[in-house]
Every structure is written in C-alpha cells, then in structure tokens.
Amino acid sequence: MAELESEQSKSVPVKKSEDFMGWYNEIVERADLADxxxxxxxxxxxxxxxxxxxxRVDGLTxxxxxxxxxxxxxxxxxxxxxxxxxxxxxxKGFGGExxxxxxxGHNKLDERWLLRPTSxxxxxxxxxLWVRSHADLPLRVFQICNTFRYETKQTRAFMRVREIHFFEDHSCFATYEEAEAHVEEDLAIATNIFKRLGLPVLMSKRPEWDKFAGAHYSVGLDVIMPSGRTLQLGSVHQYRTNFSIPYEITYEKEDGTHEHVHQTTYGMSERVVGAVIGAHGDDRGIVLPPAVAPVQVVVVPIPFKGKEELVLEAAQAVTERLREAGVRVKLDDAEETPGSKYFKWELKGVPLRVEIGPRDIDGGHVMVALRHLEKVKEKVPLGELEGGVIGLLDRVETELMERQQAFAEERTIEIGDIAEGKDKAGVLVGAWCGQDACATEVETTLNVKTLGVPVDSEPDASEDSCVTCGGPAKHWVRWAATY
Amino acid sequence: MAELESEQSKSVPVKKSEDFMGWYNEIVERADLADxxxxxxxxxxxxxxxxxxxxRVDGLTxxxxxxxxxxxxxxxxxxxxxxxxxxxxxxKGFGGExxxxxxxGHNKLDERWLLRPTSxxxxxxxxxLWVRSHADLPLRVFQICNTFRYETKQTRAFMRVREIHFFEDHSCFATYEEAEAHVEEDLAIATNIFKRLGLPVLMSKRPEWDKFAGAHYSVGLDVIMPSGRTLQLGSVHQYRTNFSIPYEITYEKEDGTHEHVHQTTYGMSERVVGAVIGAHGDDRGIVLPPAVAPVQVVVVPIPFKGKEELVLEAAQAVTERLREAGVRVKLDDAEETPGSKYFKWELKGVPLRVEIGPRDIDGGHVMVALRHLEKVKEKVPLGELEGGVIGLLDRVETELMERQQAFAEERTIEIGDIAEGKDKAGVLVGAWCGQDACATEVETTLNVKTLGVPVDSEPDASEDSCVTCGGPAKHWVRWAATY
Structure with a gap:
C-alpha cells in the first residue's frame, strides 16, 4: 500500500492532452532530463x-x-x-542579446569580450587565414559547443534557454552555386537526422524580415508541437559573400585573381530534445525514439512464488543476448513490484519492455510491450529474440514518424483567405502575392508568424490568389503561432 | 624539384633534442593540432x-x-x-583568476557572474538538493566541459591556456573512508587512462601550501617532460567536509540524524594532449599512441611503372580488410611521391605505415613501418594482415610506455642533500623531516617546486635523514622544476 501511494504521488499531475506546456514543464524534471x-x-x-x-542526438549529427x-x-x-x-x-541582430x-581577476579588460551567441x-x-587558394576549398567544418543568448522572455527547458547546447556547420565555397548545393546537402542531412527522431520537419524559406542577421536567405526547420504551435529546431543559411567581404575571406583562382568565398551555415540546438519530448510523450511520460534512447529495452522479470531463481536467470540470459546483439538493454532486477517498474520506465520513455515470467519460459517466448502504444504487447519467440526485438525497435521508429506525419497533416490547414485562418491551431498554408504587407497582415490579424515559403515541397501557386489582397499569387506560404 | 623544395620548407626547423619548447610550440601548429x-x-x-x-582522450575517460x-x-x-x-x-585561491x-545586452547585471574555473x-x-538520504549516496558524477582561467603568465598550446578543455569527477560519500576508497579508485582510473597513452604518471600528495583551494589534501598527477621539468596533467582531491559544510550537503542516516557528505574530485585537462605530444614526439613530428590516433594506419601504395592499377587495387583491398577489422585506416592514394606521403604522416604521428608495392604483392606480404622507431619495418604476411597489424599497434602502445618509463627512471634523481640536486634536470627524490621550512628551502635553493610525497609507491624513509636539516626523515618527497 505504501508503494501504491508513492506511485500515485509520483504520477504526472498534468495531462498532456489538457495542458501541453504544463505537462512539458513538469515532465522534463520528472523524467530526470533537466534540473x-x-x-x-x-x-x-x-x-x-x-x-x-x-x-546521442549529437552522435547522429x-x-x-x-x-x-x-x-x-x-x-x-x-x-x-x-x-x-x-x-x-x-x-544589429545580436547586439542586445x-x-x-x-x-x-581584478582588472578591467582593455576590450570587452562577448560569449558567443553563434560563432x-x-x-x-x-x-x-585558412583559405588562401582554390585548393583550400571547399572548407567544411562544424562544432558542437555551448552558446549564449540573453533571453528576456520566459525561459523553458531545452526550448528557450540562455546557455544553449548547439551544433553549427560553417562552410566556404568558391561559387554561389556550390554554396547552393551545400544548402541542399544540409537540408538532406537534417532530414536524415529528424527521420531517426520521428520528427517530420517543415523547411521554409524565411521572409526577408525574419532571416538570420547577416544572411542572404535563411531556411527554418520547424516542427509542429501538440498545441499546434511550431518550434524552430534549427536553420540553414545562405550567406553569399555577406560575411566573407567584411572578414576578408578570399581565395586565389587558378588564373591568379582573387574572389570572396560563398558561405553557408547550418545550426541546430538542444531544442531537438525539447521537440522529441514534446512530440512523442503522453500522459504516462516521455517516449523516446530508439536511436537516442539511453536504454532501448528494459527487461523486467515477473516473479512467481518458488520460481524466482528460474525467472531471474531467464531474464539475465535474455538481457545478455540482447546486449551482445548491440541493443542498449537494462535488466531491472530491483526489489520492487513489476507495476512500479513499468511506471518508472514508462515515465522515462524506454521504447520496449521485455517481460518474462514462468509461463513465458514454459512457452518459449517473451512478451514485449511497446511504449508508444497503449497496452500493446507482442510475443517474441526466444529462438528469434534478437531479430524480433531489433525488428520491434525499427517498428517503433517507423510508427513514431508515421504518427507525427499524420498529426502534421491534420494540423496543416489550407486557407483561401485570412478569415479562414481564424482560431485554427496549426500551420496555415495559403497563397501569397509576394508583397511584405500582405504577409504581415496575416501575422497581425491571426497573431501568427510567417514561417516562409516551403522548400521541402514546392506547390505551384500560379493559379491562386493572395489570401490577403486577392491578387495573383507567387508562392504558397506557411504561417503559424510559434514558441 | 619543386616538390622537394616544398617538403624542405615544411620540415620542422627546430630539433626537439636541442630546444624542446621551441620544437613543441612549432609542432602543435605544423601537425595541425591547434591554431x-x-x-x-x-x-x-x-x-x-x-x-x-x-x-579520443575523452573517450578513454x-x-x-x-x-x-x-x-x-x-x-x-x-x-x-x-x-x-x-x-x-x-x-582566495581563484578570486584573482x-x-x-x-x-x-545593454543592461548591467544585478550580480556579477563568473566563468567557471572548475565547477x-x-x-x-x-x-x-540531490542528496537527501543515505539512499542517494554515493553520488558519482562527472562532466567534460570548457573552463576558464585568467592566466597572466606566458601561455602555451594545451599546457597553459585560458579556455581549458576539462574533465571533472565530483563525488559524494557517506563517510571519510568511502571517500578515501574513491580517491584510490580515481588514481586507478588515471593509471588506466595514462597507460593507453604511454605516459608513466607520478602521483604525489601535494604539500599543504600547494594543495587545491579548499581541499583537505590533493594528489597531483605529473609526467616528466623531455626537458626534465614536470607537467601536471590532473589531480585528485579529498575535500572531506570542507565544501559540504558551507554548501549544506547533508544526508539523513538510517537512524534519522543528519551528516555532511564527504567529497572527492578528480580533474584532468587538455594538458594530457600536450603531454602526449611532448613525451613521444621526435624531430620528424608527433608520435601518437594508437588509442588516440585519429588515423592508426596509413596505407601507401608504392607505384611501379605499368603496375599502378595492380598496386592500387592491392592497397585498396588491404585498407578495406583493416577497416573491417576495426582499425582506423586511411589509404593515401594522392598524386604525390611516397616520400612526400611518408613525411606528411610522420609529422602527424600516425603509428603505422603500411607500404605495398609490386614486390610485396608477389611476396604475399606488406611492409609496415613503425613511427616511434627509426627506420624499423616489419614484414606482415597478407594471410595474417589483420592480426599482424593489430599486434603491431599493441606493440607500439607497449613500447611507448616502456620507453617513457625508462626515461622517467633516468630522470629520477635520488639526492642525499640539497647540494646533490644542483643542476639536475629531472625529478629530485629525497628524504624529508616533515617541516615545511625544510621542503621550501629545497624549492628556493634549487628553483624547484615540491611535488609532494609519492602515493604511487611508498618507500620507507625511517632510516634516512632530511636532505635539508639532516634530522630524522618522515617521508620521501619529490621536487622538480615544473611547467
């Protein structure tokens, strides 16, 4: 009874379905992610x-x-x-941040130094200094580091913080075309990473007034959170020669003349973790994609009076086999009820739970519970343990993505005019004539931001009319309330 | 001829044997380690x-x-x-640093914040907040991060810098004895790490006047550099309750009473890389222990007119086989002379170079040059390629350590009195009565620092006399000029 009470006291008091941000703020601490x-x-x-x-996200990157x-x-x-x-x-963009x-020590510095907000x-x-001739190009480097921004708005674990765990790829090319090809490559890299995380990402060319400080253009990488608001996880920028001119990054061409390099960057922050938590979690806790789960499989022995030893040995054998197959597996042999263990590992989002009791041993199988589903268990024969479990991990990855894709589709709302966008929680997609004022009118009327023109898909807008002025449209544009 | 000139212009202008620090300062840039x-x-x-x-050093840790x-x-x-x-x-220890x-932004902070010099x-x-009851102990955590110190002395890549890549283990225990056992464990961990790096490390209990700010006692981890001076790579500290009292870290015992925890730390910095470079390198460049070499084996095809294709294919096959065996291998198939490739990879310290030419193919073997030796090549039959190469990598690791151990012995000089320590470049070991003044007199007379009492070996000093006052000795002590 004491145990039951303690379980209840630990259970998440806020339901994700009822109060997404309340749930999020609570779950990041309860699941032992952040303090x-x-x-x-x-x-x-x-x-x-x-x-x-x-x-593990860094590892994917x-x-x-x-x-x-x-x-x-x-x-x-x-x-x-x-x-x-x-x-x-x-x-101008960063000075105040x-x-x-x-x-x-006890000395005033001759010159002030700032903590990098980006590098x-x-x-x-x-x-x-590194780039002298065409032979030094392309230069493609990245770093994973801590960056800093003076956020004055309300902060939120992983989503809006002042010390940011950050990835940044900075590359230099001889020509604009090569830099353009690298933007494409970066977007493909982002797609690969987010696929492993079950996150369908929207790629939108930001409007002029919202591009990165110094960029020629910026592509934002956004995901739709359960509330229908989007969260920007990263961005890819084409700088053209905007930085190479003031920083004097030039190369000598084969003919002896000098040119400025063309640059691109790809940045991505710890918000990725926030998105994983926010997108996949449920009222029982977080749900982790297998690629980044510290524990992919937890093995729980189901004790039975008189057969404790037998069950524990079978559980140990299963754990060892999975470990040797390269699965990140943990045997939970603590002195606790199975229910209490289920509760704990569900809260922490472990993708699969392997249960093994006397009846399973007799039957020559284990039962595997899938964390991302409600009460779904699969029977895996002991003879096919490794392949069966790895197959289920793949299935989890696929199904998380499918579910998020379905959700993103459901929350993508095509509008013919501004009025149709009223009180919609999701990404609004509409045709746009290309005039700034028409896009910003959507922003102010609907209290949304312009995510920009889709670059992941390029629907033809030539037959459509601008959602604001009704004039001939040039592009489709995404708008959404954002975090 | 043009190539030869360019090779010469790249060759290291300072000999390690003639000017260690001149060589070091040059090599860290030439081998592409730091800018x-x-x-x-x-x-x-x-x-x-x-x-x-x-x-890779972090990976070992x-x-x-x-x-x-x-x-x-x-x-x-x-x-x-x-x-x-x-x-x-x-x-007091850190305030000025x-x-x-x-x-x-544009605001003055209400309170100043400092960049961590350590955490x-x-x-x-x-x-x-984390430690409440005995069940929360031991708490054993570590982080790998950037730390900062305001160095006013001359800086030197990896050895003395202001932004320091740092490892720090911070642990809490219920009792002093458990904390003592953890100090031992940390020293064993250090031994394991340094073994992979071919670095025999001296572990010395620092004197009272040189212990870490706030510590009960400190054990320094030092290595002897080619100049005979020592470089401190890290340290292990016993804090007792010196920090847990002011920071109020207490736990509830089973009997309901509260106690302060006992703490230890183990810190280690990027100086480890400096020591690896300094200890093993030679006039041709750096020499890397296989455990941390980004490239463990470089495969160089030896071209022969008319057989280029054959040789390249054989080199590719060798590379592929080694890669599949888990070796970090690189095929250098650039359009350069073999000599130019040798020069380049020797400078960068790649442990093994596999050479393969038509005669090797006919003979069914490859020739393997060992970077840490002068002109030593071993013949490895193609039938035993993987085992042979991995065996040679192990041999490199062992021989680097043996060589450093022999060097450390040679540079460890036992002294009976202060006069015997004059003009000796190495670690002086002598008996000491236990009075501070006697140890510091050695320091000022010989321009050395007291490393402290050895904890890696504990020679009996009870029969000996203090090197300074001649009184009965309590301990053996190490002194050395330090970086």
Missing part, C-alpha cells in the same frame, strides 16, 4: 538521463557530418568586441 | 586533427567512468558570485 533549480534564469542542469539523450566529409573543430567561446562588430547586420565579459564572428577571422 | 592566431591570448582553436585526438559507475552531467558555465563566495579558501560577466561552486549548491 531547473540552478540560480540563474534559463541556465539549467543536464541530468545524466537528459544529457545521454542529447549526446556527427555521423552525418562524417558521412558528408565535414571536419569537427572547436573555436574559443569568447569573441573580442571588434571582431563581432565587423558585420553590421549581424551586430549577448553577455559581456568586462573584467578578468560566425569567431570563425571567419580565422577562415581568412 | 594559435585567435586574437585573444591563450585561447586557441582546436583544428580537426587535434580535436579528434582530444575527443568516459569508458573508465562508465566502467566504474559514474554518471555524466552538464552544469552551467556561469556561476553567480554569491555561490562562488561560499567557501572561503576557494575564493576568473573572468567576470557584468553585462547582458565545485556551481555543482555543490545543487548537490544539496
């Missing part, structure tokens, strides 16, 4: 379980970077003010 | 090759942490001044 009690606003502690998920020939580097965190000030739009180091201005001064 | 041109003193850029080595049940976390970089100020000795963030004061406030 939000650090005494600086928006700077949280990664607990072991959360950090393990983040590192690194694998994609290695596959595509990008080199990993690490640049300093601190940027001298004079470097930061070289690109005018960039300062950075933290300043002004003193060292363009740290890297590009050095790229000018 | 020292970033415009803040002591903040260097990790180039891909150097960063890959660092990440993580594997040891996982083996011994430590959990990885990530705490914020910034520490509010009031937290930092809780432990008086700690502030930290960087201060005073402004965010005691960030973590321990939170440990007080």
């Amino acid at each position: 939000k009690r650090y005494p600086i606003k928006g700077m949280n502690i990664w607990r072991p379980y959360g950090w393990s998920i983040m590192m 690194r694998a994609e970077m290695e596959r595509t020939g990008h080199d990993e580097v690490q640049f300093p965190l601190l940027i001298p003010e004079h470097l930061f000030n070289k690109e005018a739009d960039h300062i 950075v933290f300043w180091v002004t003193h060292a 363009e201005t740290a890297m590009y001064e050095i790229f000018g | 020292k041109r970033y415009p803040i003193k002591g903040m260097n850029i990790w180039r891909p090759y150097g960063w890959s080595i660092m990440m 993580r594997a040891e942490m996982e083996r011994t049940g430590h959990d990885e976390v990530q705490f914020p970089l910034l520490i509010p001044e009031h937290l930092f100020n809780k432990e008086a000795d700690h502030i 930290v960087f201060w963030v005073t402004h965010a 005691e004061t960030a973590m321990y406030e939170i440990f007080g």
Whole structure:
C-alpha cells in the first residue's frame, strides 16, 4: 500500500492532452532530463538521463557530418568586441542579446569580450587565414559547443534557454552555386537526422524580415508541437559573400585573381530534445525514439512464488543476448513490484519492455510491450529474440514518424483567405502575392508568424490568389503561432 | 624539384633534442593540432586533427567512468558570485583568476557572474538538493566541459591556456573512508587512462601550501617532460567536509540524524594532449599512441611503372580488410611521391605505415613501418594482415610506455642533500623531516617546486635523514622544476 501511494504521488499531475506546456514543464524534471533549480534564469542542469539523450542526438549529427566529409573543430567561446562588430547586420541582430565579459581577476579588460551567441564572428577571422587558394576549398567544418543568448522572455527547458547546447556547420565555397548545393546537402542531412527522431520537419524559406542577421536567405526547420504551435529546431543559411567581404575571406583562382568565398551555415540546438519530448510523450511520460534512447529495452522479470531463481536467470540470459546483439538493454532486477517498474520506465520513455515470467519460459517466448502504444504487447519467440526485438525497435521508429506525419497533416490547414485562418491551431498554408504587407497582415490579424515559403515541397501557386489582397499569387506560404 | 623544395620548407626547423619548447610550440601548429592566431591570448582553436585526438582522450575517460559507475552531467558555465563566495579558501585561491560577466545586452547585471574555473561552486549548491538520504549516496558524477582561467603568465598550446578543455569527477560519500576508497579508485582510473597513452604518471600528495583551494589534501598527477621539468596533467582531491559544510550537503542516516557528505574530485585537462605530444614526439613530428590516433594506419601504395592499377587495387583491398577489422585506416592514394606521403604522416604521428608495392604483392606480404622507431619495418604476411597489424599497434602502445618509463627512471634523481640536486634536470627524490621550512628551502635553493610525497609507491624513509636539516626523515618527497 505504501508503494501504491508513492506511485500515485509520483504520477504526472498534468495531462498532456489538457495542458501541453504544463505537462512539458513538469515532465522534463520528472523524467530526470533537466534540473531547473540552478540560480540563474534559463541556465539549467543536464541530468545524466537528459544529457545521454542529447549526446546521442549529437552522435547522429556527427555521423552525418562524417558521412558528408565535414571536419569537427572547436573555436574559443569568447569573441573580442571588434571582431563581432565587423558585420553590421549581424551586430544589429545580436547586439542586445549577448553577455559581456568586462573584467578578468581584478582588472578591467582593455576590450570587452562577448560569449558567443553563434560563432560566425569567431570563425571567419580565422577562415581568412585558412583559405588562401582554390585548393583550400571547399572548407567544411562544424562544432558542437555551448552558446549564449540573453533571453528576456520566459525561459523553458531545452526550448528557450540562455546557455544553449548547439551544433553549427560553417562552410566556404568558391561559387554561389556550390554554396547552393551545400544548402541542399544540409537540408538532406537534417532530414536524415529528424527521420531517426520521428520528427517530420517543415523547411521554409524565411521572409526577408525574419532571416538570420547577416544572411542572404535563411531556411527554418520547424516542427509542429501538440498545441499546434511550431518550434524552430534549427536553420540553414545562405550567406553569399555577406560575411566573407567584411572578414576578408578570399581565395586565389587558378588564373591568379582573387574572389570572396560563398558561405553557408547550418545550426541546430538542444531544442531537438525539447521537440522529441514534446512530440512523442503522453500522459504516462516521455517516449523516446530508439536511436537516442539511453536504454532501448528494459527487461523486467515477473516473479512467481518458488520460481524466482528460474525467472531471474531467464531474464539475465535474455538481457545478455540482447546486449551482445548491440541493443542498449537494462535488466531491472530491483526489489520492487513489476507495476512500479513499468511506471518508472514508462515515465522515462524506454521504447520496449521485455517481460518474462514462468509461463513465458514454459512457452518459449517473451512478451514485449511497446511504449508508444497503449497496452500493446507482442510475443517474441526466444529462438528469434534478437531479430524480433531489433525488428520491434525499427517498428517503433517507423510508427513514431508515421504518427507525427499524420498529426502534421491534420494540423496543416489550407486557407483561401485570412478569415479562414481564424482560431485554427496549426500551420496555415495559403497563397501569397509576394508583397511584405500582405504577409504581415496575416501575422497581425491571426497573431501568427510567417514561417516562409516551403522548400521541402514546392506547390505551384500560379493559379491562386493572395489570401490577403486577392491578387495573383507567387508562392504558397506557411504561417503559424510559434514558441 | 619543386616538390622537394616544398617538403624542405615544411620540415620542422627546430630539433626537439636541442630546444624542446621551441620544437613543441612549432609542432602543435605544423601537425595541425591547434591554431594559435585567435586574437585573444591563450585561447586557441582546436583544428580537426587535434580535436579528434582530444575527443579520443575523452573517450578513454568516459569508458573508465562508465566502467566504474559514474554518471555524466552538464552544469552551467556561469556561476553567480554569491555561490562562488561560499567557501572561503576557494575564493582566495581563484578570486584573482576568473573572468567576470557584468553585462547582458545593454543592461548591467544585478550580480556579477563568473566563468567557471572548475565547477565545485556551481555543482555543490545543487548537490544539496540531490542528496537527501543515505539512499542517494554515493553520488558519482562527472562532466567534460570548457573552463576558464585568467592566466597572466606566458601561455602555451594545451599546457597553459585560458579556455581549458576539462574533465571533472565530483563525488559524494557517506563517510571519510568511502571517500578515501574513491580517491584510490580515481588514481586507478588515471593509471588506466595514462597507460593507453604511454605516459608513466607520478602521483604525489601535494604539500599543504600547494594543495587545491579548499581541499583537505590533493594528489597531483605529473609526467616528466623531455626537458626534465614536470607537467601536471590532473589531480585528485579529498575535500572531506570542507565544501559540504558551507554548501549544506547533508544526508539523513538510517537512524534519522543528519551528516555532511564527504567529497572527492578528480580533474584532468587538455594538458594530457600536450603531454602526449611532448613525451613521444621526435624531430620528424608527433608520435601518437594508437588509442588516440585519429588515423592508426596509413596505407601507401608504392607505384611501379605499368603496375599502378595492380598496386592500387592491392592497397585498396588491404585498407578495406583493416577497416573491417576495426582499425582506423586511411589509404593515401594522392598524386604525390611516397616520400612526400611518408613525411606528411610522420609529422602527424600516425603509428603505422603500411607500404605495398609490386614486390610485396608477389611476396604475399606488406611492409609496415613503425613511427616511434627509426627506420624499423616489419614484414606482415597478407594471410595474417589483420592480426599482424593489430599486434603491431599493441606493440607500439607497449613500447611507448616502456620507453617513457625508462626515461622517467633516468630522470629520477635520488639526492642525499640539497647540494646533490644542483643542476639536475629531472625529478629530485629525497628524504624529508616533515617541516615545511625544510621542503621550501629545497624549492628556493634549487628553483624547484615540491611535488609532494609519492602515493604511487611508498618507500620507507625511517632510516634516512632530511636532505635539508639532516634530522630524522618522515617521508620521501619529490621536487622538480615544473611547467
């Protein structure tokens, strides 16, 4: 009874279906992902379980970077003010959002240094030294690091923080066309990563007024959260020569003349973890895609009086076989009721639970519960244990994506005019004439942001009329309320 | 001829044997480890090759942490001044060496924040929340992160920098004895890591006047560099309750009473990379232990007129076989002379070079050159390729350690009195009566530092006389000039 009470007291008090953000704020702590009690606003502690998920996301990213020939580097965190000030739009965009180091020990610094909000201005001064001739191109590097932004809005674990775990790919090319091809490659890389996470990502070319500070254009990577609002997980930017001119990154061509390089970047933050939690979780806790689950399978022995030893040995054997097959598996042999173990591992989102009791042993199988479904168990014969479990892990990955794709479709609402967008919770898609004022009128009327023109699909808008002015349309555009 | 000239211009202009530090400063850039041109003193850029080595060192550390049940976390970089100020000795030790963030955007902060020089004061406030009862102990966590110190002395890549890539293990225990056992475990972990790096490490209990700010005692981990000076790579500290009292980290015992936890830490920095470079390198470049070499084996086809295709195919097959055997192997099939390739990969310290030409193919073998030796090549039959090459990698690891052990012995000089220590370049070992003044007189007379009492071996000093006062000795002590 005492145990039952303690289980109840642990159960998540807020239902995801009723209050998404209330549930989210609660679940990130209950599932041991983050501790939000650090005494600086928006700077949280990664607990072991959360950090393990983040590192596995980084692992997916690194694998994609290695596959595509990008080199990993690490640049300093601190940027001298004079470097930061070289690109005018960039300062305008970030100037009010950075933290300043002004003193060292008991001395005032001659020049202020800022904590990188992103690393363009740290890297590009050095790229000018690394790139001398066409033989040095393309230069394709990335880093995974901590970045900082002075958020004044309400902070939220993983989604809006002041110290941000960040991935940034910075590449230089001889021509605009090669840089364009790299934008495409980065978008393909993003698709690969998000596929493993079960996240269908919207790729939209941001409008001029919302592009990255200094960019020629920006493509935002957004996912639709359960509330219907979108969360931007990253972005890919085409800089053209906007940075290479002030930072003097030039290369000598074969004919001896010099040209500025064309640059692109691809940035992605710890928001990816926030999206995984937000998209897949349910009232019982979080639900992890197998690719990033610290524990993919938990094995729970179902005790039976007099057969405890037998059951435990069978559970150990199953655990060992799965481990040898490369599965991240944990045997939970604690002195607790199976129900209490189910509760704990469901809260933490372990994709599969293998149950094994005397009847299973007699029957020569195990029962496997799938975390992402309600009360679905599959019987896996012991003779096909490894293949059966790995097959189920693949199924989880596929089904998480299918479910999110169905959800995204359901929450994508085509509108013919602004009125049709009223009180809709999701991504509004409509035709647009190309005039800024028409897009921003949608923004102000419906309290949404312009995500931009889809680049993942390019529907023809030439037969349609602008949702605002009714004039001939040039593009389809996405709008949504955003986090 | 043009190629020969370019090779010569690249060759290292400073000999390690003639000017160790001159060679070191040069080699870290030539071997593509670091770029020292970033415009803040002591903040260097990790180039891909150097960063890959660092990440492999981190990999060794993580594997040891996982083996011994430590959990990885990530705490914020910034520490509010009031937290930092809780432990008086700690502030005294670090107060003059930290960087201060005073402004965010256009606002002055209400309280100054500092960039962590190490994370005691960030973590321990939170440990007080994590540890409530004896069931929460032991708490064993670690993080790998960037730390900052305001170095005013001359900086040097990896050895003395202002942004430091850092590993820190912070653990809490119910009793002093358990904390003592953990100090032993940490020292065993260090031994395992340094064994893979071919670095015999001296473990010495630092004297009172040189222990870590706030520690009960500190054990320094030092290696002897080619110059005879030592470089401290890390340290293990016993804090007793020195931090748990001001930070109020207590636990409830089974009898309902409360006690302060006993704490230990183990810190290790990017100096490990500096030591690897410094210890093993030679006039031809760096020499990497296989465990951390980004490329363990480079395969160089030896072209022969008319048989280019045959040789290349054989080299590709060898490369593929080694890759499948889990070796980090690179085929260098560039349009360059073999000599130019040898030069390049020797500079970068690749442990083994596999050469394959028409005669090798006919003979059914490859020739393998060992980077750490002068002109030593071993013949490996193609039928035993994988086992043969992996066996040679093991041999490299063993021989690097043996060579360093022999060097350390040669540079460990036993002295009977201070005079015997004059003009000796190495670690001086002598008996000591236990009085501070006697140890510090050695320091000032010989211009050395007291490394401390050996804890890796505990020679009996009871029959000996103090090197300074001639009185009865209590301990043996190590002294050395240090970096």
